[in-house]
Structures are given as structure tokens and as C-alpha cells.
Amino acid sequence: MLELSHTTKTHDESRQGEALDLIPTGNSTGRKLYIESYGCQMNFSDSEIVASILVDNGFETTRDYKEADVVFINTCSIRENAEVRVRNRLKEFEHAKAKNPGMIVGVLGCMAERLKSKFLEEEKLVDVVVGPDAYRDLPNLINKVDDGNKAVNVLLSREETYADISPVRLNSNGISAFISIMRGCDNMCSFCVVPFTRGRERSRDAESIVKEAEDLFNRGYKEVTLLGQNVDSYKYKIGKEEDASIINFAQLLEMVAKVSPELRVRFSTSHPKDITDEVLHTMASYENICNYIHLPVQSGNSRVLDLMNRTYDREWYMERVEAIRRILPTCSISTDVITGFCTETEEEHQETLSMMDFVQYDFAYMFAYSERPGTLAAKRYADDIPEEVKKRRLTEVVDKQREHSLLRLQNYVGKTQKVLIEGFSKRSDFDYCGRNDQNTMVVFPVDPRYKVGDYVQVLGESCTSATLKGRIVD
Structure with a gap:
């Protein structure tokens, strides 16, 4: 899960954002675009790619959906609550469309593939449905809707990285920006829909990433966050297969850090099975690479981690934390925690609490397990922990994290x-x-x-x- 902001949160809280006020174009059609994003940073980054594609096709962006000609929601499928909120929002757009029959309403992102038939046919809430790898097709799909047809493209790709597209920075403070370095995910965590909604993992051309960072710095940005579902597995091949060289994440991190010592570099998200000492030593070598790592644990119990298909156990995770503390003594660590996963016992829940005591996370994103249709867990395991037990365990996790967050912040007082x-x-x-x-x-x-x-x-x-x-x- 990608980082949202520095606070203790549960995943009941989806972020939401709109496009900037008008971004004019040289070939303006006079049509206005509104984008609203939910979920992780990757979704917000994708919305900037969508805006870039449509601005290049003559659209202008607007902050007011009621005046827009095309309205998109970029969706998140991490849990049921997010889908309920998106559906309710689409019904609000339906009222606006009744007053403006020419308005096109569409769904982008992770919910597109799974719920395309419901949105298009059963509930008739949208005109167009587009998956994360099909954004280049948006101008064509919009033309189809203009001709009176519904339009859908949810095909996943093994190659698409949007490396050549310069994102339109939406809701930007002009200081911090996201740079997507890879797409998709090859980790089949049993609770997660991402491999099914975003496809296989592929890494973006390293040179294009550095070029984007240089461009942002030259435009006055002071901080970039490198984004991927699992940044530590970034690998970009240069040359032919037989003699190809590989740029790994540690090397990419160094390349971006060298853009300027005045450009701060962050990244998210790391996977405990893949984060290497090489990455940690690279962080230690460059002052402008921030001492912060988001390292999702999900559970502190090895049996539950195995059911989750996380491919590491409790001891492996603790060793990685010890390596971070040894190589980067001032590094902060945040995490994700799931309570009440299938068959989790009270003793196993206590192991999650003891892991929190061991690490003392600076902050965390915490939620009760929510079964997602189509995932391996939904197919293999019964969602057998009562909701009241899940919520009680979540409360205990949240309370403990508040204690640790306060302790960690108290260390900065007087410094x-x-x-x-x-x-x-x-x-x-x-x-x-x-x-x-x-x-x-x-x-x-x-x-x-x-x-x-x-x-x-x-x-x-x-x-x-x-x-x-x-x-x-x-």
C-alpha cells in the first residue's frame, strides 16, 4: 500500500482530490475536464497522466464538476468502503448530468475491470470505463461516447509505463511531486486486488525517470517521491538480452539523488522481502535521500503472514528492521497493519502488537480485514473473524500506534x-x-x-x- 500522509489512520479514510482550475492549452477545444481521485498516491499520479493526455487533446481542467464536459473518478478497490463512496459520488454526478445531458461521466483505475458491467449496464451510472493501462485510448473512447455509444477499455499491458508522458501536476503546491517508476505488481498477496487490477510488474526507463526529476527541479520543485507498488523490485534492462545490464532500485535512487543536492528524494512502497542493504547504504550516502521507509508488516505472526502469501516471516521482518536501525540510525519507519485476517487467533493478534512494540513505528495505516472479491484469500479462506472482534483488535492496534507515534515525536522536541x-x-x-x-x-x-x-x-x-x-x- 502506498503512503498517504504523516498521521495515524485507518483505511476507512480515502483521499479525494480535484483538478486545478483551468489549465489552458494551445489547441483548446473549449471542453473542460474534471478528475477526482481516491486511494493511494499511484492513483493521484495516474490522474496527472490522464490530465496530460487530455490537455494535449485540447481539454482544459476545472475544479468544479458541474461546469465540466467530462468527469472522471479515478477509483480505488482496496476495500468495500471505497467502492461504496465511489458509487455514491457517481449518483451525485448523475444529478449534474441530468441538467447537462452532454456531460460524459467515466470511471478510471482499479475498479474499472471488476465493476465495468455493473457501472455500464446494470446501474447505467457511467458512459466510459477505462483501466490503468488504457489511458492513451481516452481521446478515442470519448469520441465514441460523443457518437452515442458506451465505451470501455480495461485491457492490461505488459509494457505500458507512460514513460514519454509529462504529467500535468494537479493540486500541486509547486514544491513536491510524484514520479511513477514502475507499474503493476508480481506479488500475489492473498488479500490484495492490485495484481488483478494493475497487471504484471514492469519498470520504467531509468533515463526518463531522471529526466522527469531534472525537469521538475528546473521548474522549482524541491522534492520528488518515486512511486511503485514495490519499488525495491525495480529493474530496468539496458541492451540486448544476452549482454543486457540492469539498473536496480539502489542505482536508480542514486541517479535521482545526483540531480541536485537541493532536491529531496523519497520513495514508496518497500516490500520487506526485497529491501536490500544496498538500498540502505545508498540512502546513507546521500543527504538528500530522506531517512524514511514505509515497510508494511501486515501481521506480526508468521503463520498469518504465510496465509497472506507475504513470502517473509516474523524473523525476516525483524532482521530487516534491525538492518535499517544499524545502517540508518535516524530513519523513521511506517507500516500497514491488517487486523482480523482469516483464522487469526487472539495469540497471533498479540504477536502483531508485540511487533509494534519491537519496531515502534513512527506512524501506520491500519484497518480491519475486508474481503475483496477475486483475491486468493476470497477463493481459499473463509472470512471467519466476527466484525466485532476485528474492530476490537483494530482499536487495540490504533491505540498502541498512537502511543508509539507520540513517543517518536517526543524525540524531536528540543532538537x-x-x-x-x-x-x-x-x-x-x-x-x-x-x-x-x-x-x-x-x-x-x-x-x-x-x-x-x-x-x-x-x-x-x-x-x-x-x-x-x-x-x-x-
Whole structure:
């Protein structure tokens, strides 16, 4: 699962975003595009690719769906709640379409393949359904709808990486940006729909990734996040098969870090079975590679991990954490936790809590197990843990994580942090906010000497379990 933001959350919380106000084009058709995204960072990155494709075809983006000619929801299938929210949102768009019959409504992303017939035929909520590998076909599909037809393309690809497309940065602060380095996933975790909705794993051309990072830096961006379902398995082949050389993730990380020491580099998500000491040593060698790793554990019990098909056990995970602590002593670690997976016993749940005590995660994304149709777990195992037990275990996990988040943040009180100013605090225009190297959100009073995009030194003075508060010091 890809990182969302620095806070303790459950996966009941889907993120949502709209396109920027009008982005004009040189060949404008006068038609307006609205995109709303749910779920992980990869979905938000994909929405930027979609916007780029359609802007190149004469569309302008808008923040108001009621004035849009084409409305898209980029969907997430991680759990049932996300699908319910998307369906409810589509019904709101249906009301807008009644007032504007020419409006085209479409579904993009992970829900497209699984629910295409329901959306198109049974519920008649949408005009077009497009999977994650078919975004280049959008202009053609929109033309089909203009001609009075429904349109669908959910074909998965073994090659598509959109490497040649320069994304339109939606909802951008002009400081931080995502760079997709790979698509799909070859890990068949039994609870996960991603391999079925995003297809097989393939890595993007390393040169195009570096070029995108250089372009962002030259445009004033100060931070990039390299995105993949499993970044540690990134491998790009150069040359013919018999004598091909391979660029791995550690090497790619170094290439991006060398763009500029003023460009911060983050990445997400790492898989415990694949993260190597080479990656950790590369992080230690470059000050601008942030000391933060999202390392999903899912469960602290080896038997449950085996049922989940995570391909590591409790001891392997603990060894990887120890390697991180040894090579990167100041590195923060976040995680994902599932409670109430099939057949999980109370003793096995306690092992998850003891793993949390061992690692003391800086923050976590936690949710009760939600069976997804089509997954290996849905086919093989009964979803046999009562909902009240799942929720009670989730509450215990959340409570423990709040304790650990507070402990980790208290370590920054009285210490000076290098912080990149990302914008104004949500609560007050008199405060800036930004993150330190460890991805901790820091809030501090505005100082007129500094502006958004500047690096500043902030002395931590107090904290909650989610935020460090401080002031700029010289």
C-alpha cells in the first residue's frame, strides 16, 4: 500500500482530490475536464497522466464538476468502503448530468475491470470505463461516447509505463511531486486486488525517470517521491538480452539523488522481502535521500503472514528492521497493519502488537480485514473473524500506534530539524507547515524572511501524536 500522509489512520479514510482550475492549452477545444481521485498516491499520479493526455487533446481542467464536459473518478478497490463512496459520488454526478445531458461521466483505475458491467449496464451510472493501462485510448473512447455509444477499455499491458508522458501536476503546491517508476505488481498477496487490477510488474526507463526529476527541479520543485507498488523490485534492462545490464532500485535512487543536492528524494512502497542493504547504504550516502521507509508488516505472526502469501516471516521482518536501525540510525519507519485476517487467533493478534512494540513505528495505516472479491484469500479462506472482534483488535492496534507515534515525536522536541516549507498550515495562515527528513509534519509560525519552497531549521518545542510544533531558528 502506498503512503498517504504523516498521521495515524485507518483505511476507512480515502483521499479525494480535484483538478486545478483551468489549465489552458494551445489547441483548446473549449471542453473542460474534471478528475477526482481516491486511494493511494499511484492513483493521484495516474490522474496527472490522464490530465496530460487530455490537455494535449485540447481539454482544459476545472475544479468544479458541474461546469465540466467530462468527469472522471479515478477509483480505488482496496476495500468495500471505497467502492461504496465511489458509487455514491457517481449518483451525485448523475444529478449534474441530468441538467447537462452532454456531460460524459467515466470511471478510471482499479475498479474499472471488476465493476465495468455493473457501472455500464446494470446501474447505467457511467458512459466510459477505462483501466490503468488504457489511458492513451481516452481521446478515442470519448469520441465514441460523443457518437452515442458506451465505451470501455480495461485491457492490461505488459509494457505500458507512460514513460514519454509529462504529467500535468494537479493540486500541486509547486514544491513536491510524484514520479511513477514502475507499474503493476508480481506479488500475489492473498488479500490484495492490485495484481488483478494493475497487471504484471514492469519498470520504467531509468533515463526518463531522471529526466522527469531534472525537469521538475528546473521548474522549482524541491522534492520528488518515486512511486511503485514495490519499488525495491525495480529493474530496468539496458541492451540486448544476452549482454543486457540492469539498473536496480539502489542505482536508480542514486541517479535521482545526483540531480541536485537541493532536491529531496523519497520513495514508496518497500516490500520487506526485497529491501536490500544496498538500498540502505545508498540512502546513507546521500543527504538528500530522506531517512524514511514505509515497510508494511501486515501481521506480526508468521503463520498469518504465510496465509497472506507475504513470502517473509516474523524473523525476516525483524532482521530487516534491525538492518535499517544499524545502517540508518535516524530513519523513521511506517507500516500497514491488517487486523482480523482469516483464522487469526487472539495469540497471533498479540504477536502483531508485540511487533509494534519491537519496531515502534513512527506512524501506520491500519484497518480491519475486508474481503475483496477475486483475491486468493476470497477463493481459499473463509472470512471467519466476527466484525466485532476485528474492530476490537483494530482499536487495540490504533491505540498502541498512537502511543508509539507520540513517543517518536517526543524525540524531536528540543532538537533542530531541517524542514522544507510546503505551504501554510490548514488551521492558520499565520503558520507554515512542512516535513522533516523523517517525514514528520512540522508546524511553525510564519517568518517573513522565508517562503514556500525554502529549507529552514526548526526547533521542536512540543508535539501531539501526529504533529511536531516549533519555531524557525537561525
